[in-house]
Amino acid sequence: MTVEWSRLGHAYGRAIDTPGHLAALEFGDAEAREAALNHLDMAVLRQGFPDTATAPAVWAVTALLAEGRAHPDTIESLLEFLGDAAMSAIDLSDDRYFAKILPDLADAVEQAYPVVLPLLRASPPDRALFRAENLVAIARMRSLADRREELAVLILEWSERGAGPQAEWLHCLGQVGVDLRDRLIDPDPAVRLQAALVHEDDPRGRELILAALAEPPPPGECVSSRSSPQRSASPLTSTRSPRLLARWPVGTVGPASTTAGARWCGSRSPSDTRRAGPLLNRSARWFGLW
Template identity: 75%
Template structure:
């Protein structure tokens, strides 16, 4: 199908320059191929935001890969681009600004899946995990829910070959959100593997213990504290159930955790903003004492931190919170 690139846009305007870059991925010299890959990243999917040209580009790349016409040194980058495009579909699903472009992009990625799958199956061992991560991202788009079970089987087979860090393979399985049992990894010697297994089986009591215990220390490589905080909130009946672990985070977290670290825990602890004359619970007081002990949270010019406290009905004042915590 002929594409009218002059009617499509990327981040910097009309996509009339895109066809030459697509051609370069097949037959251009090294400099032209590098420029083409750069064009995909900074124009077609700028900072992860799709434009009207993104879905047609996905289809063009799928054709190059399907016919074996993409230059060999571009294949991994093209797979990463497809994975990043898939992340934009799932990550922006609730953003009305992208409501018009996401359905076509999801369709294009569904068309790409059967082309990328054989590349994963036949992957060199040192590229298998990278390809799996991007294929999993594609499979998580809405049109491909019925393909996730088969992919999980293949991912598990690769994981059993020890082709890369086991924690990353377990992470891939967990992201597919299918019924693959990795609870045997809850007792793995590697703490990252144990936690990835726990995040994949949050309903297991052992997982709850692992997740809450992990909040007391810096997470192992490959995991982010925000993942553990989000999981702790999901598995908790109420704030009291995670208060001890939450206070560990509140004492140590950087101010940058205002959104998905200590800030998320403050929002969980104060689902209704505090008001004068209403008593605090003991766990809320304990959390306030932990926040007061953290030197990084009290810069009066830091609007992000101030917003967390304001939304909870609390003063962004160390002295004020200290008084409330008494």
């Protein structure tokens, strides 16, 4: 596909520098690759807002991954870029300002799904959860609803291997429509809370959420809940899974649960609070969490 980048734009103007950065993901040295990843994050999809260069960049990144041309140390960050692009396509779908951009972006993200899925199947254990989180973000696209069941099966298989905290895997399962109400009585408070966030309309879930928000948040716990294994965590990365929940031992229901609300204070996208759910939003505003 031939792209006239000079006719496209990103957050800082014409996207004439984008093709050079994309090439660096395959051929560049470590410094050039890092600059390229920053370009995708800060210019092509700045703070979750797409521009005309975003969809072509998603196509290009997908091609790099599909053909095995992306440098190995960029894989996780490229998956994160695709996941963030998916979140933008979903969260901004009703925003008229982006009406001309989103159809192409949605199409590009959807085509990335079959490329990313094998990367989760063949993932090293220490990267599986991160890859699953980003794949789940893509699978939330409406046109991919019929693919979520196969993804849920794969995620369940990974969760049973013990590759990461159960609460985080549970979050992924909830995002693809798995019924988690049986986990509302799980002995792990982090697991219970995550199930509650998925089923906030269930009286038991509502009780768990309100009880969690009644506790003061742990001091200083306003950090990112999702960071690439290949890049340092940033308080401005998107909040897709409750990583902080696993820090608290079984029995500390209050602090562990409160983090589910407090984690949104480091949100990246202007629509992050919408993803928290109406009950959690109302409760969090009541307790001054945002």
